[in-house]
Amino acid sequence: xxxxxxxxxxxxxxxxxxxxxxxxxxxxxxxxxxxxxxxxxxxxxxxxxxxxxxxxxxxxxxxxxxxxxxxxxxxxxxxxxxxxxxxxxxxxxxxxxxxxxxxxxxxxxxxxxxxxxxxxxxxxxxxxxxxxxxxxxxxxxxxxxxxxxxxxxxxxxxxxxxxxxxxxxxxxxxxxxxxxxxxxxxxxxxxxxxxxxxxxxxxxxxxxxxxxxxxxxxxxxxxxxxxxxxxxxxxxxxxxxxxxxxxxxxxxxxxxxxxxxxxxxxxxxxxxxxxxxxxxxxxxxxxx
Amino acid sequence: xxxxxxxxxxxxxxxxxxxxxxxxxxxxxxxxxxxxxxxxxxxxxxxxxxxxxxxxxxxxxxxxxxxxxxxxxxxxxxxxxxxxxxxxxxxxxxxxxxxxxxxxxxxxxxxxxxxxxxxxxxxxxxxxxxxxxxxxxxxxxxxxxxxxxxxxxxxxxxxxxxxxxxxxxxxxxxxxxxxxxxxxxxxxxxxxxxxxxxxxxxxxxxxxxxxxxxxxxxxxxxxxxxxxxxxxxxxxxxxxxxxxxxxxxxxxxxxxxxxxxxxxxxxxxxxxxxxxxxxxxxxxxxxx
Numbered sequence: 125x126x127x128x129x130x131x132x133x134x135x136x137x138x139x140x141x142x143x144x145x146x147x148x149x150x151x152x153x154x155x156x157x158x159x160x161x162x163x164x165x166x167x168x169x170x171x172x173x174x175x176x177x178x179x180x181x182x183x184x185x186x187x188x189x190x191x192x193x194x195x196x197x198x199x200x201x202x203x204x205x206x207x208x209x210x211x212x213x214x215x216x217x218x219x220x221x222x223x224x225x226x227x228x229x230x231x232x233x234x235x236x237x238x239x240x241x242x243x244x245x246x247x248x249x250x251x252x253x254x255x256x257x258x259x260x261x262x263x264x265x266x267x268x269x270x271x272x273x274x275x276x277x278x279x280x281x282x283x284x285x286x287x288x289x290x291x292x293x294x295x296x297x298x299x300x301x302x303x304x305x306x307x308x309x310x311x312x313x314x315x316x317x318x319x320x321x322x323x324x325x326x327x328x329x330x331x332x333x334x335x336x337x338x339x340x341x342x343x344x345x346x347x348x349x350x351x352x353x354x355x356x357x358x359x360x361x362x363x364x365x366x367x368x369x370x371x372x373x374x375x376x377x378x379x380x381x382x383x384x385x386x387x388x389x390x391x392x393x394x395x396x397x398x399x400x401x402x403x404x405x406x407x408x409x410x411x412x
Numbered sequence: 413x414x415x416x417x418x419x420x421x422x423x424x425x426x427x428x429x430x431x432x433x434x435x436x437x438x439x440x441x442x443x444x445x446x447x448x449x450x451x452x453x454x455x456x457x458x459x460x461x462x463x464x465x466x467x468x469x470x471x472x473x474x475x476x477x478x479x480x481x482x483x484x485x486x487x488x489x490x491x492x493x494x495x496x497x498x499x500x501x502x503x504x505x506x507x508x509x510x511x512x513x514x515x516x517x518x519x520x521x522x523x524x525x526x527x528x529x530x531x532x533x534x535x536x537x538x539x540x541x542x543x544x545x546x547x548x549x550x551x552x553x554x555x556x557x558x559x560x561x562x563x564x565x566x567x568x569x570x571x572x573x574x575x576x577x578x579x580x581x582x583x584x585x586x587x588x589x590x591x592x593x594x595x596x597x598x599x600x601x602x603x604x605x606x607x608x609x610x611x612x613x614x615x616x617x618x619x620x621x622x623x624x625x626x627x628x629x630x631x632x633x634x635x636x637x638x639x640x641x642x643x644x645x646x647x648x649x650x651x652x653x654x655x656x657x658x659x660x661x662x663x664x665x666x667x668x669x670x671x672x673x674x675x676x677x678x679x680x681x682x683x684x685x686x687x688x689x690x691x692x693x694x695x696x697x698x699x700x
Binding site for chain 1: 488
């Protein structure tokens with residue numbers, strides 16, 4: 125059984141866990157485990173690792189419309205060089221400061237492979253679910269798509285500074301709080317736009333008609349060789365942590381004006397099927 | 413730099429993280445990373461692993477006098493056999509039900525070594541610190557010491573059923589809530605009684621005069637060969653998750669009557685030095 129299948133079955137036995145974050149008693153809680161082989165390419169600095177690991181959990185809180193309260197990280201490593209641990213913590217603290225939560229520490233664990241588990245806790249009186257999209261709603265996405273895919277290319281090319289910068293994404297906390305009041309459904313794009321849309325469609329029992337152009341990051345053109353590679357990075361690669369949400373049509377322009385980050389309307393909710401420009405959009409993406 | 417030294421330095425840069433759990437905004441939050449090589453001996457069932465991993469975090473919430481709200485776990489494993497994942501979740505849910513928190517799921521991560529990171533969140537308006545012990549206070553401990561040491565011996569002997577049973581300890585949640593209102597300082601004994609006392613002494617800038625007999629688990633006699641081995645298991649092995657606290661002398665008998673678990677007075681708070689029957693008690697114990 126692969127992770128995705130096991131996660132699907134888990135959602136049946138732990139109902140609170142089937143969303144970006146679990147909602148319980150006015151709180152939203154989410155945890156993620158990341159490790160060197162799949163999540164931190166060679167060249168990732170400890171500062172970036174701390175930032176990104178905590179940011180991934182903060183993004184889940186944002187996708188529930190939650191206000192972050194605190195984050196913790198458990199840091200597993202073969203060695204505990206103080207400079208690395210301190211830089212990791214600085215990165216974690218920096219991203220928490222940026223969006224208003226407090227980084228309150230965690231655990232250290234001797235471990236063969238560098239492994240980080242982060243947890244973020246937020247408050248949300250009425251958490252935004254994945255289940256409320258209905259035909260006629262607009263489909264919107266914050267920011268741009270493909271940043272992490274581009275970062276991976278930069279890491280491979282040895283352009284480590286640009287890569288690290290792209291890896292330290294800003295969680296869409298404020299956008300999530302603002303959208304959360306109006307959105308009928310919301311998810312973050314951590315598995316890629318395509319898979320995130322399919323997850324929303326399944327949860328809301330609806331479809332999506334998505335239309336080009338999509339807000340792909342300009343830097344994709346620096347690394348992608350032709351339209352197929354471009355599309356792959358923008359739609360399927362994932363790890364971008366933008367918010368994908370559905371909104372009543374009437375609310376779209378107001379939300380575009382209200383948010384400090386770009387919000388792009390990319391299509392509409394339909395009865396069934398997930399399409400891009402009329403063609404079926406494959407349900408594939410990042411497997412953690 | 414070893415884990416303990418790095419944890420000490422971490423407490424300087426992340427002040428909220430220097431206790432059993434971090435206290436922020438009416439909440440207490442704690443995270444732990446456990447892995448196969450050091451925490452789950454051969455013979456540990458997935459049900460026991462789920463129970464114990466979550467219980468370790470719930471114990472930290474208890475040591476702050478907190479009321480558990482929710483727990484999550486990130487489950488890293490080379491494979492995702494559904495029966496194992498389901499049993500792990502059942503164990504996690506069972507221990508949460510026992511003490512009143514809700515298990516709300518988590519993350520799955522493909523990982524070379526079986527690794528679990530758990531986080532528990534509780535509420536505590538006035539969390540019990542490690543810092544408030546003062547000379548004249550009584551020193552008390554819940555339950556018995558040495559259970560996990562005995563469990564390890566049982567695992568090694570192939571007595572897996574008894575070992576698993578001992579490994580599934582009950583977090584001292586209710587005792588922690590009751591003691592939390594009266595205790596001047598509290599910690600859990602996860603690093604062993606000796607090290608936990610030294611940690612409390614450092615935090616409260618005091619000493620402890622501890623007197624035998626200590627409430628060692630009776631089963632230690634089944635596995636320990638002579639008084640030295642007995643003492644080693646009861647004092648230094650750790651991983652027991654009992655509560656060690658200091659109380660005003662006048663409150664002790666009332667607390668003994670109030671708690672559903674045994675509470676033993678093992679000594680008094682002094683100005684400095686940690687002694688057992690007048691001899692210096694070494695500052696060593698379990699290193700995670």
